[in-house]
Amino acid sequence: xxxxxxxxxxxxxxxxxxxxxxxxxxxxxxxxxxxxxxxxxxxxxxxxxxxxxxxxxxxxxxxxxxxxxxxxxxxxxxxxxxxxxxxxxxxxxxxxxxxxxxxxxxxxxxxxx
Amino acid sequence: xxxxxxxxxxxxxxxxxxxxxxxxxxxxxxxxxxxxxxxxxxxxxxxxxxxxxxxxxxxxxxxxxxxxxxxxxxxxxxxxxxxxxxxxxxxxxxxxxxxxxxxxxxxxxxxxxx
Numbered sequence: 001x002x003x004x005x006x007x008x009x010x011x012x013x014x015x016x017x018x019x020x021x022x023x024x025x026x027x028x029x030x031x032x033x034x035x036x037x038x039x040x041x042x043x044x045x046x047x048x049x050x051x052x053x054x055x056x057x058x059x060x061x062x063x064x065x066x067x068x069x070x071x072x073x074x075x076x077x078x079x080x081x082x083x084x085x086x087x088x089x090x091x092x093x094x095x096x097x098x099x100x101x102x103x104x105x106x107x108x109x110x111x112x113x
Numbered sequence: 114x115x116x117x118x119x120x121x122x123x124x125x126x127x128x129x130x131x132x133x134x135x136x137x138x139x140x141x142x143x144x145x146x147x148x149x150x151x152x153x154x155x156x157x158x159x160x161x162x163x164x165x166x167x168x169x170x171x172x173x174x175x176x177x178x179x180x181x182x183x184x185x186x187x188x189x190x191x192x193x194x195x196x197x198x199x200x201x202x203x204x205x206x207x208x209x210x211x212x213x214x215x216x217x218x219x220x221x222x223x224x225x226x227x
Contacts, residue, residue: 009153034215043117043203043218044156090155099169100146101216103155 002027004091006104014112019063019078021107023091026072033074034092034101035065044090050074061085086111115140117206117219125225126194134189134222138206144168145187146216147179150201162187163209191224199226 007022025031032051036044048059055067061084065076074091088108092101118137126132138145144163148156158171162181181187185206191198201223205216 036218041220043220044205044216045218046215049215092155099144099161100158100171101156103148103157105153105155 002031002093002095002098002102004093004102004104006089006091006107008107009105010108010110012110012112013081015083016080019076019081019085019109021076021089021091021109023065023074023076023104024072025074025091025093027093027095029095032094032096033065033067034094035059035063035074035076036090036092036103038088038090038106040087047076047089081109081111083111083113085109117204117217119202119204119219119222121222122220123223123225125227127227128194128196130194130226131190131192132194132224134191134202134204134224136187136189136204136206136219138185138187138204139217142206142208142217143185144207144209145181145185146205146207147187147189148203148205149173150203150221152200156203159189194226196226199224 003026005024034049035047048057050067058064063078088106090106091104120135146161147159150156160170161168165181176192178190201221203221204219
């Protein structure tokens with residue numbers, strides 16, 4: 001079975017501070033991992049994805065994530081938060097051969113001016 | 114180039130009624146997936162359509178059904194609505210040959226069941 005756990009339903013950071021959103025996955029086979037962002041009243045937009053190539057994945061808007069198999073983690077980071085980063089962030093997993101994504105429960109990021 | 118479009122954007126129904134939600138995939142995409150996002154939760158996979166057939170289904174009852182048309186657009190039907198069906202319903206499209214690439218999501222239909 002596959003699943004993702006996002007630690008922290010709410011995260012607040014000051015503008016300019018490091019953003020760290022945590023995601024741990026459970027999968028019996030090597031997974032594909034994704035981070036999506038959802039702004040209010042909008043659908044989900046892909047930030048980045050891991051598909052078994054480089055373990056450090058760079059995405060849009062300055063975000064990156066590192067796949068750590070030993071820790072079964074895929075945490076999302078950004079060196080310096082911007083006000084426009086305030087949104088809901090979802091980690092998701094898809095296993096080889098499956099056609100669907102399993103999403104975590106999300107982390108709401110608040111950026112304090 | 115239009116992305117994934119969903120209609121309507123909002124819908125209010127009462128318990129026991131039936132509802133149909135519509136989705137037009139991004140140009141060039143041939144696969145449509147539907148997800149249910151309850152308040153405060155992540156999206157949950159309902160089913161996926163490819164070549165006008167349901168290819169995979171999540172853990173949803175038979176009250177949830179769908180259809181894909183020859184032009185790749187899709188409908189989600191929910192019968193005998195329950196209060197718990199209130200949620201944001203998201204449609205996502207992709208290109209079969211690019212299965213490892215990203216899904217494109219629509220903005221969703223917000224369904225409220227009273």
